[in-house]
Amino acid sequence: MSTALPAALDQPLLRRADFGDFQLPNRVVMAPTTRARAVDDGLVPTPMHATHYGQRASAGLIITESTWVSERAVGFVNVPGIYSEPQVTAWRQVTDTVHALGGRIVLQLWHTGAASHPDHLGGRLPAGPSAINPRVMSFTASGFQETVTPREMTARDIRTAIADFRTAAANARRAGFDGVEIAALGSFLIAQFLNPGLNRRSDAYGGDRARRRQLLLDIIDAVAEPWDGRCVGVRLGPYLTPGEPFRVDEDLLADYDALVAQLNDHPVAYLHLRGKDRTTPGAVPDFEAIARYRRAFHGPLIANNGFDRESANAVIEAGTADAVSFATHFIANPDLVARFATGHDLAVADRDTYYTGGARGYVDHQVSAAE
Ligand SMILES: Cc1cc2nc3c(=O)[nH]c(=O)nc-3n(C[C@H](O)[C@H](O)[C@H](O)COP(=O)(O)O)c2cc1C
Numbered sequence: 228m229s230t231a232l233p234a235a236l237d238q239p240l241l242r243r244a245d246f247g248d249f250q251l252p253n254r255v256v257m258a259p260t261t262r263a264r265a266v267d268d269g270l271v272p273t274p275m276h277a278t279h280y281g282q283r284a285s286a287g288l289i290i291t292e293s294t295w296v297s298e299r300a301v302g303f304v305n306v307p308g309i310y311s312e313p314q315v316t317a318w319r320q321v322t323d324t325v326h327a328l329g330g331r332i333v334l335q336l337w338h339t340g341a342a343s344h345p346d347h348l349g350g351r352l353p354a355g356p357s358a359i360n361p362r363v364m365s366f367t368a369s370g371f372q373e374t375v376t377p378r379e380m381t382a383r384d385i386r387t388a389i390a391d392f393r394t395a396a397a398n399a400r401r402a403g404f405d406g407v408e409i410a411a412l413g414s415f416l417i418a419q420f421l422n423p424g425l426n427r428r429s430d431a432y433g434g435d436r437a438r439r440r441q442l443l444l445d446i447i448d449a450v451a452e453p454w455d456g457r458c459v460g461v462r463l464g465p466y467l468t469p470g471e472p473f474r475v476d477e478d479l480l481a482d483y484d485a486l487v488a489q490l491n492d493h494p495v496a497y498l499h500l501r502g503k504d505r506t507t508p509g510a511v512p513d514f515e516a517i518a519r520y521r522r523a524f525h526g527p528l529i530a531n532n533g534f535d536r537e538s539a540n541a542v543i544e545a546g547t548a549d550a551v552s553f554a555t556h557f558i559a560n561p562d563l564v565a566r567f568a569t570g571h572d573l574a575v576a577d578r579d580t581y582y583t584g585g586a587r588g589y590v591d592h593q594v595s596a597a598e
Pocket of ligand 1: 258259
Protein backbone atom coordinates (compact mmCIF):
# COMPACT_ATOMS: atom_id res chain seq x y z
CA MET A 228 0.00 0.00 0.00
CA SER A 229 1.27 3.44 -0.87
CA THR A 230 1.01 6.37 1.49
CA ALA A 231 -1.68 8.85 0.50
CA LEU A 232 -0.67 12.51 0.72
CA PRO A 233 -3.02 14.99 2.40
CA ALA A 234 -5.99 15.96 0.24
CA ALA A 235 -5.36 18.83 -2.14
CA LEU A 236 -8.90 19.78 -3.04
CA ASP A 237 -7.99 23.24 -4.24
CA GLN A 238 -6.12 22.00 -7.35
CA PRO A 239 -7.42 23.28 -10.71
CA LEU A 240 -8.30 19.75 -11.88
CA LEU A 241 -10.87 19.48 -9.09
CA ARG A 242 -12.67 22.74 -9.80
CA ARG A 243 -16.15 22.58 -11.24
CA ALA A 244 -16.51 23.58 -14.88
CA ASP A 245 -19.49 24.87 -16.79
CA PHE A 246 -19.11 23.76 -20.42
CA GLY A 247 -22.41 25.18 -21.60
CA ASP A 248 -24.42 22.01 -21.95
CA PHE A 249 -22.14 20.04 -19.66
CA GLN A 250 -21.79 20.79 -15.95
CA LEU A 251 -18.60 19.06 -14.80
CA PRO A 252 -17.96 18.53 -11.06
CA ASN A 253 -14.24 18.31 -11.87
CA ARG A 254 -11.97 18.75 -14.90
CA VAL A 255 -10.60 15.20 -15.05
CA VAL A 256 -12.06 13.86 -18.31
CA MET A 257 -11.88 10.22 -19.36
CA ALA A 258 -10.44 10.15 -22.90
CA PRO A 259 -11.86 7.71 -25.46
CA THR A 260 -10.19 4.30 -25.33
CA THR A 261 -11.00 1.52 -27.76
CA ARG A 262 -10.82 -1.75 -25.84
CA ALA A 263 -12.24 -4.23 -28.38
CA ARG A 264 -14.66 -5.86 -25.92
CA ALA A 265 -17.76 -5.99 -28.18
CA VAL A 266 -17.15 -9.62 -29.13
CA ASP A 267 -20.71 -10.30 -30.26
CA ASP A 268 -21.22 -10.57 -34.07
CA GLY A 269 -23.63 -7.64 -33.94
CA LEU A 270 -20.97 -5.42 -32.27
CA VAL A 271 -23.22 -4.89 -29.26
CA PRO A 272 -21.78 -3.56 -25.97
CA THR A 273 -21.83 -6.13 -23.16
CA PRO A 274 -22.69 -5.87 -19.43
CA MET A 275 -18.91 -5.49 -18.90
CA HIS A 276 -19.07 -2.16 -20.72
CA ALA A 277 -21.56 -0.90 -18.13
CA THR A 278 -19.25 -2.06 -15.34
CA HIS A 279 -16.18 -0.50 -16.97
CA TYR A 280 -17.78 2.91 -17.46
CA GLY A 281 -19.68 2.76 -14.16
CA GLN A 282 -16.37 2.24 -12.34
CA ARG A 283 -15.16 5.52 -13.88
CA ALA A 284 -18.31 7.57 -13.19
CA SER A 285 -16.45 10.01 -10.93
CA ALA A 286 -14.73 11.50 -14.01
CA GLY A 287 -15.84 15.04 -14.75
CA LEU A 288 -16.96 13.69 -18.13
CA ILE A 289 -16.60 10.25 -19.71
CA ILE A 290 -15.99 10.10 -23.45
CA THR A 291 -16.62 6.55 -24.63
CA GLU A 292 -14.49 4.49 -26.93
CA SER A 293 -14.92 5.30 -30.62
CA THR A 294 -18.18 3.75 -31.83
CA TRP A 295 -19.26 2.91 -35.39
CA VAL A 296 -21.83 5.17 -36.96
CA SER A 297 -22.77 2.44 -39.46
CA GLU A 298 -21.61 -0.91 -40.84
CA ARG A 299 -19.80 1.09 -43.56
CA ALA A 300 -17.65 2.78 -40.91
CA VAL A 301 -16.17 -0.39 -39.40
CA GLY A 302 -12.37 -0.76 -39.45
CA PHE A 303 -11.22 -2.45 -36.24
CA VAL A 304 -12.29 -5.72 -34.57
CA ASN A 305 -14.78 -5.95 -31.70
CA VAL A 306 -15.58 -2.24 -31.53
CA PRO A 307 -19.24 -1.51 -30.72
CA GLY A 308 -21.64 0.39 -32.96
CA ILE A 309 -24.65 2.68 -32.47
CA TYR A 310 -26.57 1.85 -35.65
CA SER A 311 -28.77 -1.14 -34.58
CA GLU A 312 -31.55 -1.45 -31.99
CA PRO A 313 -29.68 -4.09 -29.91
CA GLN A 314 -26.73 -1.66 -29.75
CA VAL A 315 -28.98 1.22 -28.61
CA THR A 316 -30.57 -1.00 -25.95
CA ALA A 317 -27.18 -2.18 -24.69
CA TRP A 318 -25.74 1.35 -24.58
CA ARG A 319 -28.80 2.33 -22.49
CA GLN A 320 -27.52 -0.08 -19.79
CA VAL A 321 -24.21 1.79 -19.86
CA THR A 322 -25.69 5.29 -19.62
CA ASP A 323 -28.16 4.22 -16.90
CA THR A 324 -25.30 2.78 -14.87
CA VAL A 325 -23.12 5.89 -15.22
CA HIS A 326 -26.02 8.21 -14.41
CA ALA A 327 -27.08 6.12 -11.39
CA LEU A 328 -23.53 6.57 -10.10
CA GLY A 329 -23.65 10.35 -10.65
CA GLY A 330 -21.62 10.56 -13.87
CA ARG A 331 -21.92 12.16 -17.32
CA ILE A 332 -21.13 10.29 -20.54
CA VAL A 333 -20.85 11.24 -24.21
CA LEU A 334 -20.48 8.80 -27.10
CA GLN A 335 -17.59 9.18 -29.53
CA LEU A 336 -18.64 8.65 -33.18
CA TRP A 337 -16.17 6.96 -35.55
CA HIS A 338 -15.82 6.20 -39.26
CA THR A 339 -12.55 4.74 -40.54
CA GLY A 340 -13.08 5.48 -44.27
CA ALA A 341 -10.00 4.46 -46.26
CA ALA A 342 -8.31 3.16 -43.10
CA SER A 343 -10.65 0.16 -43.05
CA HIS A 344 -9.88 -3.14 -44.81
CA PRO A 345 -11.94 -5.43 -47.09
CA ASP A 346 -11.99 -8.01 -44.27
CA HIS A 347 -14.25 -5.65 -42.29
CA LEU A 348 -16.53 -4.88 -45.24
CA GLY A 349 -17.54 -8.29 -46.57
CA GLY A 350 -14.70 -8.18 -49.12
CA ARG A 351 -15.67 -4.77 -50.55
CA LEU A 352 -13.07 -2.02 -50.97
CA PRO A 353 -13.02 0.69 -48.31
CA ALA A 354 -13.96 4.16 -49.57
CA GLY A 355 -12.09 7.39 -48.89
CA PRO A 356 -11.74 10.91 -50.27
CA SER A 357 -9.53 9.72 -53.17
CA ALA A 358 -8.14 6.42 -54.44
CA ILE A 359 -4.96 6.78 -52.36
CA ASN A 360 -3.80 4.17 -49.88
CA PRO A 361 -3.37 5.80 -46.44
CA ARG A 362 -0.76 3.12 -45.67
CA VAL A 363 -1.77 2.44 -42.10
CA MET A 364 -2.51 -0.82 -40.33
CA SER A 365 -6.05 -2.07 -39.84
CA PHE A 366 -6.71 -4.46 -36.94
CA THR A 367 -8.66 -7.36 -38.49
CA ALA A 368 -9.80 -10.76 -37.23
CA SER A 369 -6.51 -12.18 -38.55
CA GLY A 370 -4.34 -9.50 -36.94
CA PHE A 371 -2.96 -6.19 -38.19
CA GLN A 372 -3.04 -5.86 -41.99
CA GLU A 373 -1.90 -3.01 -44.19
CA THR A 374 -4.64 -0.93 -45.78
CA VAL A 375 -5.35 -1.19 -49.51
CA THR A 376 -6.00 1.43 -52.20
CA PRO A 377 -9.61 2.51 -51.50
CA ARG A 378 -12.19 3.61 -54.02
CA GLU A 379 -12.97 7.30 -54.22
CA MET A 380 -16.21 8.21 -52.48
CA THR A 381 -18.99 9.41 -54.78
CA ALA A 382 -21.16 12.40 -53.91
CA ARG A 383 -23.78 9.89 -52.83
CA ASP A 384 -21.28 8.08 -50.55
CA ILE A 385 -20.54 11.39 -48.86
CA ARG A 386 -24.23 12.14 -48.34
CA THR A 387 -24.64 8.64 -46.89
CA ALA A 388 -21.70 9.10 -44.49
CA ILE A 389 -23.13 12.41 -43.24
CA ALA A 390 -26.57 10.81 -42.83
CA ASP A 391 -24.96 7.89 -40.94
CA PHE A 392 -23.44 10.35 -38.46
CA ARG A 393 -26.83 12.07 -38.04
CA THR A 394 -28.63 8.77 -37.39
CA ALA A 395 -25.92 7.64 -34.98
CA ALA A 396 -26.25 10.91 -33.05
CA ALA A 397 -30.03 10.44 -32.84
CA ASN A 398 -29.50 6.87 -31.63
CA ALA A 399 -27.05 8.10 -29.00
CA ARG A 400 -29.69 10.47 -27.70
CA ARG A 401 -32.23 7.63 -27.50
CA ALA A 402 -29.61 5.53 -25.68
CA GLY A 403 -29.45 8.16 -22.93
CA PHE A 404 -26.08 9.78 -23.62
CA ASP A 405 -25.46 13.34 -22.46
CA GLY A 406 -23.96 14.23 -25.83
CA VAL A 407 -21.74 13.00 -28.64
CA GLU A 408 -18.19 13.67 -29.74
CA ILE A 409 -17.11 13.52 -33.37
CA ALA A 410 -13.79 11.71 -33.84
CA ALA A 411 -12.07 13.89 -36.45
CA LEU A 412 -8.50 12.83 -35.78
CA GLY A 413 -6.06 10.01 -36.44
CA SER A 414 -5.88 8.37 -39.84
CA PHE A 415 -9.66 8.08 -40.21
CA LEU A 416 -12.36 9.38 -42.55
CA ILE A 417 -12.64 13.02 -41.46
CA ALA A 418 -8.87 13.44 -41.03
CA GLN A 419 -8.43 11.89 -44.50
CA PHE A 420 -10.61 14.63 -45.99
CA LEU A 421 -8.65 17.28 -44.06
CA ASN A 422 -5.39 15.93 -45.47
CA PRO A 423 -4.22 17.29 -48.86
CA GLY A 424 -2.03 14.18 -49.30
CA LEU A 425 -5.11 11.93 -49.31
CA ASN A 426 -7.81 14.30 -50.54
CA ARG A 427 -7.31 15.12 -54.25
CA ARG A 428 -10.99 15.83 -54.95
CA SER A 429 -12.15 18.74 -57.02
CA ASP A 430 -15.77 18.89 -55.84
CA ALA A 431 -17.31 20.65 -52.82
CA TYR A 432 -15.20 18.46 -50.48
CA GLY A 433 -11.69 19.00 -51.84
CA GLY A 434 -9.38 21.15 -53.91
CA ASP A 435 -8.57 23.79 -51.33
CA ARG A 436 -8.41 24.26 -47.57
CA ALA A 437 -12.00 25.46 -47.22
CA ARG A 438 -13.44 22.56 -49.20
CA ARG A 439 -11.29 19.94 -47.43
CA ARG A 440 -12.87 20.92 -44.09
CA GLN A 441 -16.42 20.92 -45.49
CA LEU A 442 -17.07 17.27 -44.61
CA LEU A 443 -16.37 17.89 -40.94
CA LEU A 444 -18.51 21.04 -40.88
CA ASP A 445 -21.39 19.22 -42.59
CA ILE A 446 -21.07 16.35 -40.11
CA ILE A 447 -21.10 18.74 -37.14
CA ASP A 448 -24.29 20.37 -38.40
CA ALA A 449 -25.91 17.00 -39.13
CA VAL A 450 -24.98 15.53 -35.76
CA ALA A 451 -26.24 18.64 -33.95
CA GLU A 452 -29.73 18.29 -35.51
CA PRO A 453 -31.05 15.50 -33.29
CA TRP A 454 -29.47 17.33 -30.34
CA ASP A 455 -31.24 20.63 -31.14
CA GLY A 456 -27.86 22.22 -31.81
CA ARG A 457 -26.39 21.29 -28.40
CA CYS A 458 -24.07 18.75 -26.78
CA VAL A 459 -21.72 18.07 -29.70
CA GLY A 460 -17.99 17.93 -29.03
CA VAL A 461 -15.29 17.69 -31.69
CA ARG A 462 -12.02 15.82 -31.25
CA LEU A 463 -9.19 17.04 -33.42
CA GLY A 464 -5.46 16.68 -33.58
CA PRO A 465 -3.17 17.37 -36.49
CA TYR A 466 -0.23 15.68 -34.77
CA LEU A 467 -1.09 11.98 -34.91
CA THR A 468 1.46 10.81 -37.46
CA PRO A 469 1.36 7.08 -38.11
CA GLY A 470 2.95 7.41 -41.55
CA GLU A 471 4.01 9.61 -44.43
CA PRO A 472 0.53 10.65 -45.67
CA PHE A 473 -0.10 12.12 -42.23
CA ARG A 474 3.09 14.16 -42.00
CA VAL A 475 2.53 17.49 -40.24
CA ASP A 476 3.89 20.55 -42.00
CA GLU A 477 3.19 24.27 -41.83
CA ASP A 478 0.53 24.06 -44.54
CA LEU A 479 -1.40 21.42 -42.63
CA LEU A 480 -1.12 23.44 -39.41
CA ALA A 481 -2.45 26.49 -41.25
CA ASP A 482 -5.39 24.37 -42.45
CA TYR A 483 -6.15 23.42 -38.86
CA ASP A 484 -5.83 27.03 -37.67
CA ALA A 485 -8.48 28.07 -40.18
CA LEU A 486 -10.64 25.06 -39.37
CA VAL A 487 -10.57 25.65 -35.61
CA ALA A 488 -11.49 29.32 -36.09
CA GLN A 489 -14.43 28.23 -38.23
CA LEU A 490 -15.72 25.90 -35.51
CA ASN A 491 -16.88 29.06 -33.72
CA ASP A 492 -19.62 29.42 -36.36
CA HIS A 493 -20.96 25.90 -35.75
CA PRO A 494 -22.73 24.27 -32.78
CA VAL A 495 -19.61 22.90 -31.05
CA ALA A 496 -20.03 22.40 -27.28
CA TYR A 497 -16.30 21.83 -26.74
CA LEU A 498 -13.06 21.18 -28.60
CA HIS A 499 -11.12 18.11 -27.48
CA LEU A 500 -7.58 18.54 -28.67
CA ARG A 501 -4.95 15.86 -28.89
CA GLY A 502 -1.64 17.73 -28.64
CA LYS A 503 1.83 16.77 -29.80
CA ASP A 504 3.37 13.48 -28.71
CA ARG A 505 6.06 14.06 -26.11
CA THR A 506 9.61 13.70 -27.36
CA THR A 507 10.68 11.65 -24.34
CA PRO A 508 8.60 9.70 -21.81
CA GLY A 509 8.05 11.82 -18.72
CA ALA A 510 8.55 15.12 -20.55
CA VAL A 511 5.95 17.85 -20.01
CA PRO A 512 3.52 18.10 -22.97
CA ASP A 513 4.03 21.03 -25.33
CA PHE A 514 1.56 23.67 -24.05
CA GLU A 515 2.13 25.95 -27.05
CA ALA A 516 0.78 23.27 -29.39
CA ILE A 517 -2.49 23.57 -27.44
CA ALA A 518 -2.38 27.35 -26.90
CA ARG A 519 -2.40 27.83 -30.69
CA TYR A 520 -5.96 26.46 -30.80
CA ARG A 521 -6.97 28.09 -27.52
CA ARG A 522 -6.44 31.45 -29.19
CA ALA A 523 -8.58 30.49 -32.19
CA PHE A 524 -11.49 28.67 -30.53
CA HIS A 525 -13.81 30.59 -28.21
CA GLY A 526 -15.52 27.67 -26.47
CA PRO A 527 -14.33 25.19 -23.80
CA LEU A 528 -11.14 23.27 -24.63
CA ILE A 529 -10.10 19.84 -23.33
CA ALA A 530 -6.38 19.09 -23.74
CA ASN A 531 -4.97 15.59 -24.09
CA ASN A 532 -1.83 13.56 -24.60
CA GLY A 533 0.77 12.72 -22.04
CA PHE A 534 -0.55 14.69 -19.07
CA ASP A 535 -0.11 13.77 -15.43
CA ARG A 536 -1.56 15.47 -12.37
CA GLU A 537 1.10 18.16 -12.25
CA SER A 538 1.12 19.12 -15.94
CA ALA A 539 -2.68 18.95 -16.12
CA ASN A 540 -3.05 21.33 -13.18
CA ALA A 541 -0.46 23.62 -14.80
CA VAL A 542 -2.16 23.73 -18.22
CA ILE A 543 -5.49 24.61 -16.60
CA GLU A 544 -3.91 27.15 -14.24
CA ALA A 545 -2.19 28.79 -17.23
CA GLY A 546 -5.61 29.22 -18.86
CA THR A 547 -4.48 27.15 -21.86
CA ALA A 548 -7.13 24.45 -21.32
CA ASP A 549 -10.36 24.18 -19.33
CA ALA A 550 -10.00 20.46 -18.66
CA VAL A 551 -7.61 17.60 -19.40
CA SER A 552 -8.47 14.12 -20.62
CA PHE A 553 -6.59 10.98 -19.61
CA ALA A 554 -6.62 7.68 -21.48
CA THR A 555 -3.92 5.39 -20.13
CA HIS A 556 -4.26 6.63 -16.55
CA PHE A 557 -8.00 5.93 -16.57
CA ILE A 558 -7.40 2.41 -17.88
CA ALA A 559 -5.57 1.36 -14.72
CA ASN A 560 -7.08 3.86 -12.25
CA PRO A 561 -10.90 3.87 -12.31
CA ASP A 562 -10.76 6.20 -9.29
CA LEU A 563 -8.36 8.61 -10.97
CA VAL A 564 -10.16 11.68 -9.57
CA ALA A 565 -9.79 10.42 -5.99
CA ARG A 566 -6.15 9.54 -6.60
CA PHE A 567 -5.47 13.06 -7.89
CA ALA A 568 -7.35 14.51 -4.91
CA THR A 569 -5.28 12.55 -2.42
CA GLY A 570 -1.98 12.49 -4.29
CA HIS A 571 -2.15 8.70 -4.30
CA ASP A 572 0.25 6.76 -6.55
CA LEU A 573 -1.12 5.75 -9.94
CA ALA A 574 -1.27 2.15 -11.12
CA VAL A 575 0.29 1.46 -14.53
CA ALA A 576 -1.85 0.05 -17.35
CA ASP A 577 -0.95 -3.33 -18.84
CA ARG A 578 -0.68 -2.80 -22.61
CA ASP A 579 -1.09 -6.51 -23.23
CA THR A 580 -4.75 -6.27 -22.17
CA TYR A 581 -5.67 -3.22 -24.26
CA TYR A 582 -7.37 -5.08 -27.11
CA THR A 583 -7.41 -8.70 -25.97
CA GLY A 584 -11.02 -8.89 -24.78
CA GLY A 585 -12.20 -10.28 -21.45
CA ALA A 586 -12.35 -8.88 -17.96
CA ARG A 587 -8.61 -8.79 -17.28
CA GLY A 588 -7.26 -5.27 -17.54
CA TYR A 589 -10.79 -3.98 -18.22
CA VAL A 590 -12.94 -4.26 -15.10
CA ASP A 591 -10.57 -5.76 -12.53
CA HIS A 592 -8.55 -2.72 -11.37
CA GLN A 593 -8.45 -1.98 -7.67
CA VAL A 594 -9.52 1.39 -6.34
CA SER A 595 -6.99 3.05 -4.05
CA ALA A 596 -9.02 2.59 -0.84
CA ALA A 597 -8.96 -1.15 -1.38
CA GLU A 598 -5.19 -1.41 -1.83
C1 LIG B 1 -5.87 1.56 -25.65
C2 LIG B 1 -6.12 2.90 -26.30
C3 LIG B 1 -7.26 3.07 -27.06
C4 LIG B 1 -7.55 4.31 -27.63
N1 LIG B 1 -8.73 4.48 -28.31
C5 LIG B 1 -9.09 5.70 -28.77
C6 LIG B 1 -10.36 5.92 -29.35
O1 LIG B 1 -11.20 5.02 -29.43
N2 LIG B 1 -10.65 7.16 -29.83
C7 LIG B 1 -9.77 8.20 -29.74
O2 LIG B 1 -10.08 9.31 -30.17
N3 LIG B 1 -8.55 8.03 -29.15
C8 LIG B 1 -8.20 6.82 -28.67
N4 LIG B 1 -6.99 6.64 -28.03
C9 LIG B 1 -6.10 7.80 -27.83
C10 LIG B 1 -6.33 8.36 -26.44
O3 LIG B 1 -7.64 8.90 -26.29
C11 LIG B 1 -5.31 9.45 -26.08
O4 LIG B 1 -5.31 10.44 -27.09
C12 LIG B 1 -3.88 8.94 -25.93
O5 LIG B 1 -3.82 7.72 -25.22
C13 LIG B 1 -3.01 9.97 -25.20
O6 LIG B 1 -3.57 10.28 -23.93
P1 LIG B 1 -2.92 9.75 -22.57
O7 LIG B 1 -1.51 10.27 -22.56
O8 LIG B 1 -3.76 10.30 -21.46
O9 LIG B 1 -2.94 8.24 -22.61
C14 LIG B 1 -6.65 5.41 -27.46
C15 LIG B 1 -5.50 5.21 -26.71
C16 LIG B 1 -5.23 3.99 -26.12
C17 LIG B 1 -4.00 3.82 -25.27
